[in-house]
Amino acid sequence: MTSTGRVLRTYEGGRGRERDARSELFLLAVSNFVSQQTFYETGADRDDRFAKLLRELAVTDPAWTAGLLGWLRGEGNLRTASVVGAAEYVKARLDAGATGGPTGRQVVASVLQRPDEPGELLAYWTATYGRNVPKPVKRGTADAVRRLYHGKALLKYDTASKGYRFGDILNLVHAAPDPDKPWQGELFRYALDRRHHPDTAVPPASDRVLTAHRELMALPVAERRAVVTAEGGAERLAAAGMTWETLAGWLQGPMDKAAWEAVIPSMGVMALVRNLRNFDEAGVSDEVAERVAARISDPAEVARSRQFPFRYLAAYQHAPSLRWSYALERALGHSLANVPALPGRTLVLVDRSGSMFWSRLSDRSELNRADAAAIFGTALALRAECADLVEFGSTSDRVKFRKGESVLKILGRFGDLGGTDTTEAVRRHYRKHDRVLIVTDEQYTHHHRGDPTEQVPADVPVYTWNLAGYRAGHGPSGTGNRHTFGGLTDAAFRMVPLIEASRNADWPWAA
Template sequence: MAKFNVLRRPKTHEGGVAVKRDVKRELFLLAVANMVGEQTFYETADERDNRFAQLVRSATVADPEWTARLLGWLRNTANMRSASIVGAAEFAYARNEPGLTRQVVNSVLQRADEPGEFLSYWLTAHGRAIPKPVKRGIGDAVRRLYDERALLKWDSEARGVRMGDVLNLTHPKPVESWQGALFAHALDRRHGNVGEIPADLSVLHARDELMSWPVERRRELFTGDATAALKLAGMTWESVAGWLQGPLSAEVWTALIPTMGYMARLRNLRNFDQAGVSDEVAATVAAQLADPEQVSRSRQLPMRFLSAFRAAPSLRWAWALEQALNASLATVPSLPGRTLVLVDRSGSMFYSTVSARSDLTRADAAALFGTALALRAANADLVQFGSTARRVELRAGESVLPVVRDRFADFGGTNTIGALKQFYRRHDRVVIVTDEQHNGSSLPSSVVPKGVPVYTWNLAGYEFGHTEGRYTFGGLSDAAFGMVPLLEAGEREAWPF
């Protein structure tokens, strides 16, 4: 009997029959699902990160232009910070070509702490030899991103690579005289040589003035109009909390809210309620949260609105969060015909959260996206499955949040084939929202007749998949749902970038 020379079909981690993806498809799926440095149910953080780095290097060698477009899209459209930064570093390591490498590095650095993040990763992974294209790409980003407020927000002794280190390693030329003064001051801060703040840096002067006040005087600021003073000094809500050395009252939050960005307001709804912010102020915040233009500009993932909905103790935010979530799902298409939507509620989907800082699981994400797609579709059957399967009843005109909150449960194992056999009834397409870790002896896609599209929305990015000759997307962004009509029109590899 042959012991070694036999054909071995790939298996999922659950032992089900699987398919091996090509490099581009595997990289795309892992990239949009990958929270770098975080463990999943079936892979350690190191295993995932090493696989991701190797895939980026392989794709870069094979098709650098495609990989460059992927990384730019990943940061600027899919809003995946860590994966795009690691990807750009591995791109640069695999291909030391001046123009394209410089462009890729610059394209993924969109926040002032990210040049330091990039260098921290590079120094750990690849040592202190930094190629010139990498230095120039980081320098381009520094000139664009470094200002006084960025220095106050992101430069601290807690960071391994500080702004002064970035400047020392990359030597960017300042855009204007004030930025030259800022660079010099950042270098002085890094080396403990801070003297008088340069005259050009008015925000730092204003912050220095506030910090000089005795603690007992600081709360007096909020007896009048404190908003302008806080804004002038670049005081964020985090810095005010430390400055006051005590809890933030309703008066303090009321002064802070006009200076806060969209995400800061979204994540502090519980704090607003606990401090007793007035209904008038809350109504203003709610209107801003629900504004579709602000939702679009904020680029928040839909899961953040579900998280905020669960965290906020009062109901005065509920309608605004529901509207904001609906706006964030604007690209989910209204599919014609009959659609079967399967939502994976197996144990592995509950084990891993969408990120280390979130308490929302992949099961939450699956329920949210599956419900959104089903509610938008012309005629959809929504099913939750695990070891068994059950239909989720929907009513016309319902919103996503109440359905996700009230009608989904934990279903144990991952019997994808059983769910398909039970509920597929000559539908025009099938959408499966899952981590693909089925336990069957054949591919789930074999249950659905050839010619009927099967779209798998993979929320984990594992190496092996459960469909063959069909379509697989991944991650937490809703953007790829918009590809479904394109694929049905015949554009088989219509990458979203």
């Protein structure tokens, strides 16, 4: 990322550096859950800043902006920012009468990767800009609908809780069935009937999932629990596309041991992780628990789920039974597989100040930025050839660890260290390391001590990994050996060895 050279003040009064528009937008995008309040900035302020920056760059640098949005939804795995960004991209270019570059249709289609996202994009557009939906949004959404809609998707995502049902979307964008999917025409007609004539809508006989689901739903309530307990019950639920959320309502009673054990085989990995406490409270058997533990810790399953490492930490903190601990530890390790093994000597500094503890990662998470920072700082230190791991706030201390130790065990050694004296932490602990990496929100308080990065010789790289996306950074970036990344994945860390190998890795989608 690149700073402009203009001096700003951090929210704590420290002397900061302004980033250029591309760097500011990238850092904000990868660290911002839409409408998420932070310690220093309201959710509305951050959303406004995100939209303004994106609209500006959609006109002045459309190829870069389209690349950012595609990366956010793909490798970055950030759904809401990419969906909102695509809508703003279209709006800005229509308002400016801009031509050339990636089309709005292409950008919209590129960010819609899950069957409920067409509805989310349309809901954002109509809430923000009214019900007059322009052609690029309609056509891009129609492209996504043809790619994403199938029977299981309809059962899972076409629910009354959604602002836009599948039938509403089909009416609005007029998506024609994919010529390579001859069954899709019947599916679309059923989605429309489901929306407008739910009492008489009949699923197409060619769709076995929808037909099996209809048969289950027609069973009297008194007979439903017998399906769960019968031999082959789990297979019947799976064949009908029955999710654990649907099952709870279908039974119209408690999710007991039998219910959980019947639906567990068809649950996704992250649904399993989120329900570990429920499994324990229902008393699922040790045999079933072993199968759950094996799935959630399987490297291929972890990679496929594309979940952030902090999800596993949150589960570890909230699951009451020790039988999940080892599996979650392994899953966390697998989710950090792309953190590089840095050669030489590395200094890793983890911000444990009050603002990091106060700010949760999202309104749906109890985990704070301080713990997320500690996860990645610890992973870097464990993977590095030789590393010093330091926590800092008003004071700073080394965090002791041994090679091969559990990440979760090391996390227990971090504390809450008050304010943010980044400069003193760097000055105190830098000892001719080959590189310095700082995981922080960059809002240091002791501005009279100077730029934290100036405590390190100019020929030694300093990498700042920012977890908050505020406007002012604590030092220069994008020039010389000073670089700032952001977000909640390990994608930024993969840039470190690329930069040190003198490759062009300015932006992840261009590397």
